[in-house]
Amino acid sequence: MKEELQELYKYRGLLYMITYRDIKVRYKQSIMGFMWAVLMPILIVMAGIVVRYAYALAANVPLKTPDIASVAVKSLPWAFLVSSIRFACLSLINNNNLVTKIYFPKEIFPIAAVMASLFDLFVASGALIIFLLIIQTGWSLYLIWTPVLLLTMVLLATGIGMIVSAASLFFRDVKFIVEVLLTFGIFFTPVFFDVSMFGDKGKWLLLNPMSPILDGFSACVAHHQSPNLPWFAYSFVFAMVALLGGYVFFKHLEPAFAESI
Amino acid sequence: MSDVALRMERVYKKFRKGEVYNSLRDLLPALTGKMFRQQELSEKDKREFWALRDISFEVKRGEALGIIGHNGAGKSTILKILSRIMKPTTGSIVVNGRFSALIEVSAGFHQDLTGRENIFLNGTILGMTRREIESKLDQIIAFSGIEEFIDTPVKRYSSGMYARLGFSVAAHVDPEVLIVDEVLSVGDYVFQQKCMERMKEVTRTGTAVLFVSHNLRSIAEFCNGCLLLEHGRLVMSGSPNDVIQRYMNSGRIVGRQDESKPVVISEVRIRSQHGESVRFESGETAWIDVELTARRTCTKMAVVLFFTDESYYEVFNTSTERLGNGNFSLDPDDTFSCSFELRLNFANGSFRPVVAVYRYDTETLLDRWESATCIYVGSATDVRGAVNCFPQVVRHEVVKATAGKSKTLTAILSEGSE
Numbered sequence: 001m002k003e004e005l006q007e008l009y010k011y012r013g014l015l016y017m018i019t020y021r022d023i024k025v026r027y028k029q030s031i032m033g034f035m036w037a038v039l040m041p042i043l044i045v046m047a048g049i050v051v052r053y054a055y056a057l058a059a060n061v062p063l064k065t066p067d068i069a070s071v072a073v074k075s076l077p078w079a080f081l082v083s084s085i086r087f088a089c090l091s092l093i094n095n096n097n098l099v100t101k102i103y104f105p106k107e108i109f110p111i112a113a114v115m116a117s118l119f120d121l122f123v124a125s126g127a128l129i130i131f132l133l134i135i136q137t138g139w140s141l142y143l144i145w146t147p148v149l150l151l152t153m154v155l156l157a158t159g160i161g162m163i164v165s166a167a168s169l170f171f172r173d174v175k176f177i178v179e180v181l182l183t184f185g186i187f188f189t190p191v192f193f194d195v196s197m198f199g200d201k202g203k204w205l206l207l208n209p210m211s212p213i214l215d216g217f218s219a220c221v222a223h224h225q226s227p228n229l230p231w232f233a234y235s236f237v238f239a240m241v242a243l244l245g246g247y248v249f250f251k252h253l254e255p256a257f258a259e260s261i
Numbered sequence: 262m263s264d265v266a267l268r269m270e271r272v273y274k275k276f277r278k279g280e281v282y283n284s285l286r287d288l289l290p291a292l293t294g295k296m297f298r299q300q301e302l303s304e305k306d307k308r309e310f311w312a313l314r315d316i317s318f319e320v321k322r323g324e325a326l327g328i329i330g331h332n333g334a335g336k337s338t339i340l341k342i343l344s345r346i347m348k349p350t351t352g353s354i355v356v357n358g359r360f361s362a363l364i365e366v367s368a369g370f371h372q373d374l375t376g377r378e379n380i381f382l383n384g385t386i387l388g389m390t391r392r393e394i395e396s397k398l399d400q401i402i403a404f405s406g407i408e409e410f411i412d413t414p415v416k417r418y419s420s421g422m423y424a425r426l427g428f429s430v431a432a433h434v435d436p437e438v439l440i441v442d443e444v445l446s447v448g449d450y451v452f453q454q455k456c457m458e459r460m461k462e463v464t465r466t467g468t469a470v471l472f473v474s475h476n477l478r479s480i481a482e483f484c485n486g487c488l489l490l491e492h493g494r495l496v497m498s499g500s501p502n503d504v505i506q507r508y509m510n511s512g513r514i515v516g517r518q519d520e521s522k523p524v525v526i527s528e529v530r531i532r533s534q535h536g537e538s539v540r541f542e543s544g545e546t547a548w549i550d551v552e553l554t555a556r557r558t559c560t561k562m563a564v565v566l567f568f569t570d571e572s573y574y575e576v577f578n579t580s581t582e583r584l585g586n587g588n589f590s591l592d593p594d595d596t597f598s599c600s601f602e603l604r605l606n607f608a609n610g611s612f613r614p615v616v617a618v619y620r621y622d623t624e625t626l627l628d629r630w631e632s633a634t635c636i637y638v639g640s641a642t643d644v645r646g647a648v649n650c651f652p653q654v655v656r657h658e659v660v661k662a663t664a665g666k667s668k669t670l671t672a673i674l675s676e677g678s679e
Contacts, residue, residue, distance in 0.1 A: 017385040025373050101368040102386055103345040173284040255348040258341065259276070260283075 004251055008105045015108045015115070022087070022116035037120040038127045040083075044075040044191075045131075051192040069137045069222035071192060074214040076124055077150070078191045081157055081210060082182045084117035088161025089178045092169045092257065099169075100258045107250050110161035118154060132221070142220035145227055149216045152232075152239050156209060159242030162250040170253070170260055190214055206231050209238040265357065266438050266469030267320040267343065272352030274313040274338055274493075312338045313349070313493045322437075325460075325470040327480035327501055329508050330490035336473045339490075340364055340442050343471065358437030361387055366427030372416040376407065376426055379415055383430045397433050404455070405429035425452055432459045439463060442473045457483065477505050478611055478637045481540060505539050506531075523559050524591070524618045526630040528552040531614065541605050543640035543649040551616050552598040553628065555591035562627065563588050565617040566601055570610065576647040579603075582621060606651075608644040611635035 008015075027036065048071035056063040091109035092099055099106060168174035186192070189210050195202040205211050206228075212235040216227030313335045320326045328336050341347045343354060344362040369386040370379045380401055384394040394401075402411055405426045407418075415423060441460065457479060464470055474480055480487060480501055487504040489497040497507050530537055530550040541547060551564050563582035569575050581599055582588050591597055613635045618627040640649055 013390055014385045017382050017391075021371055021374065021378075021382055024378070025371060028373050097368045098386065100346065101364050102362065104386065104388075171283060171285045171288065173286050177285075258346045 001248075001251075004105070008107065011104050011108060014104060015112055018108055018112040019115040019119075022112055023119050026116065037123040041076050041079045041124040042127070044079055045072045048072070048075050048192045055193070065135055065137065066222045068135060069132060070194065070218040072128060072131060073217050073221045074191050076121060076128055077153055077214060077217055078186065078189065078210070079124070080117050080121040081153065082185070083120065084114040084157040085160055085164060085178065086182060087113035087117060088157070089164040089168050089175050091161075092165045093175075093261070096261045099261055106254055106257060107162055107247065110165040110250075111158055113165075114154060114157050114161050117157075137222060138224070140220075140224035142224055142226055145216060145220040149213050149220075149227070149232075152236050153210075153213050155243045156213075156235075156239035159239065159244070159246035162246035163242075166250045166253045166257075169257060185210075194218065206234075209235045209242075211235075264321050265319050265355070266322050266324075267357070267471060268355040269319070269339070269343065270317050270353050270355075272313055272316045272339075272342060272349040272354065273311060274335075274342065274347070275309055275350045276312045277309050311493055313342075316352075316490075316493075316495050318488060318495070318498065320438075320469040320471055322467045322469050323464055324486065325464050325472055325484045327484035327487040327504075328471065328473045328490060329475075329477065329480060329487060329504065333492075334490040335493040336490060337364075337442065338493075340440050340471070340473060343440060356438055359388065359435070360438045360440075361431065361434040361436030362440040362442075363428070363431045364440065364442040366431045367423050368427075370415050370423070370427065373414055375414055376405075376411040376418070377402075379426065380430055383427065384434075387431060387434050389434055401429045401433050404432065404459075406452070421452075428452075428456060432456070432463075436463075436468060438469050438471075440471045440473075477508075477539075477635060481505060481637065502539060506537055522628050523557040524553055524555050524562065524627040526551065526553045526616055526618060526628050527596075529614075529616050529630050529632075531636060539636045541607075541636060541638050543605065543607055543609070543638050543642075543644075544651065545605055547603055547605050547636075549601045549603070549614065549616070550598065551600070551630075552596060553618060554596045555593055558590075558592050559620075559627065560590040561588040561620050561622060562590065562597075562618055563621060564597075564599055565619045567615050567617075568607075568612045569615065570612060570647055573613070576607075576612065580619065588621070605636075605638055606649050607638040607640075608646045608649045609638060609640045610645075610647075611637045 049068055052067055052071055053063055056067075088110035091113045092106065095109055099109075164174060164178050168178070188205075189208055190205060191214060195205050195211060195215050198205055206215070212228060212231035216232055216235075219225040219227045316335075316339065318326070328339065330336050338347070340362065341364075342349050343356065344360070344364065345356075367383075369383040371382060374382065377398075380398065381391065381394055384401075385391065389397075402408055405422075405428075407422050407426060410418065410422065415426070418426070439460075460470060460472075460483065470484075472480060472484055484501050486498065487501040488495055489504045489508050497504050528550070529552075530548075532538065532548040532550070533541060533545060549566060551566075553564070563580045563586075565578070565580040567575055567578040579601070586599075589597060614632050616630040618629075619625070620627065638649075642649070642651065642653075644650070644652065
């Protein structure tokens with residue numbers, strides 16, 4: 001495995017080029033260009049605000065600023081996870097001419113898909129920061145947690161991305177299953193709602209590795225608190241296992257890619 | 262570093278043909294079905310076949326090795342194994358030094374990016390660093406000859422431009438081991454020549470080249486050694502001329518299997534004055550020996566010899582009967598042999614010899630031997646087309662309108678130099 005990682009490092013220039021290509025092509029093809037990166041998160045944020053407003057009406061309590069900030073802050077990472085897994089899932093199939101013709105470490109494709117989505121996230125974060133300034137969320141030292149949370153999420157997305165990209169190469173219906181899971185995943189992940197709303201039963205929700213991460217974003221940005229550390233540790237371990245497991249799984253199947261695609 | 266740049270040792274490669282489960286929807290019922298039925302194992306064995314069997318060879322630095330064989334003989338599989346896209350089932354490969362494969366050179370292109378962006382993308386895919394590409398960018402663009410369109414998205418390129426750009430990038434990788442697969446078949450004549458020149462240049466600098474092509478002429482011109490593959494087996498290795506000759510004759514074996522034929526052409530040999538050959542100089546004398554055996558009684562036959570050009574257009578035709586030898590008849594197991602002597606006044610190019618046994622009065626074709634490949638004719642005088650008329654320029658003059666009288670070219674030249 002050490003050699004494989006060294007080889008991946010050797011090909012880092014290629015990872016950069018493929019990421020650059022993915023980003024460039026995505027923005028070239030769409031009429032709106034960079035708006036594309038912002039539009040989908042804005043839609044999710046707006047949907048979240050509508051849902052939160054409905055909760056507030058039903059519970060007959062006023063909608064507070066931190067709640068809106070919380071929805072906004074959780075929507076973006078969720079959009080990142082969905083788009084990175086979606087693009088990673090198709091990354092090998094869409095590049096089949098390269099997979100079958102030229103040798104290089106193929107994990108570059110799912111990783112580049114995650115990186116390109118990360119770029120989108122940064123663009124959208126610019127808009128988010130402006131939004132948070134407007135609604136006067138304020139700031140605190142707990143913001144230091146955001147890069148850590150972000151990193152955990154990238155590790156998780158890369159691990160899952162490698163698994164689904166390799167699996168979808170062998171089984172063509174994997175991409176449909178992934179699509180369905182990503183579409184309905186938002187109902188099992190605290191994006192529009194908070195874990196705390198479930199009281200004691202919230203711990204079941206936190207078993208979803210994405211939940212503690214999103215909950216952490218909400219805590220440190222919107223509520224100026226520390227994330228729930230034991231649960232964050234759970235997510236981090238889960239992400240590392242997904243990454244290592246995904247990498248081993250991917251490398252194990254890689255020699256058969258060219259024959260099976 | 263050792264002298265050997267590329268080595269393949271006892272490589273076997275197994276493929277599965279037929280149905281493979283490529284969706285979970287198919288796989289899950291099949292798995293549950295398998296738990297109840299055990300006989301599937303034997304069916305699985307039948308679906309396997311060996312694409313390569315016991316292939317061993319090596320290429321040294323500065324050497325060029327050609328691989329020829331019919332479609333499906335395993336040529337591309339060898340290249341894919343050497344470029345590490347596929348793993349051999351058993352056996353080992355050794356690649357010493359920086360490796361580059363020209364297998365579909367434009368594979369890394371993205372339609373929506375411009376030519377320039379694609380140079381960077383494809384260059385990195387082929388293993389160059391960004392800095393290297395930057396330093397060679399002008400060379401690459403100049404080699405491709407599409408300077409004007411370099412900032413146009415490649416989806417607007419013609420297929421020739423596309424391939425030229427691809428080859429230009431690949432040709433500038435400076436590898437120590439280079440694998441070339443049929444990439445020269447694209448592009449026009451001038452570009453092909455340019456590519457061959459470039460390949461000769463890299464071999465001179467010590468690069469080992471492995472060259473797969475159906476263009477036997479370029480193999481014979483370019484390679485020091487040649488391998489012949491048949492159904493995944495290495496059947497011959499040696500000098501390109503010998504191997505190509507054997508490959509040409511292998512076309513005949515296919516015809517022999519047909520038991521219904523009354524007459525079978527058992528052997529065709531093409532000779533120059535130095536022995537069997539497939540390369541001739543224009544105007545050189547060639548001998549073509551034909552042997553045939555009858556299975557049934559056949560009467561009034563003649564042996565027809567003709568040549569076609571590369572597009573199967575007939576450019577020459579003669580027969581024993583037309584040349585005044587009358588016709589011949591054979592009883593079962595009788596044999597007949599004849600030799601044609603002819604002067605190959607062909608122009609530069611490849612020509613395909615075809616031998617047939619024909620009965621003129623009933624217009625029946627009894628057997629036909631078609632060479633799998635061509636003979637190639639080289640000429641000192643640069644002539645194109647089918648025939649060589651051995652032209653010479655005996656007058657060459659420019660008439661100046663102002664001077665009102667003609668001057669010979671030499672006169673004009675000497676005036677200019679004064």
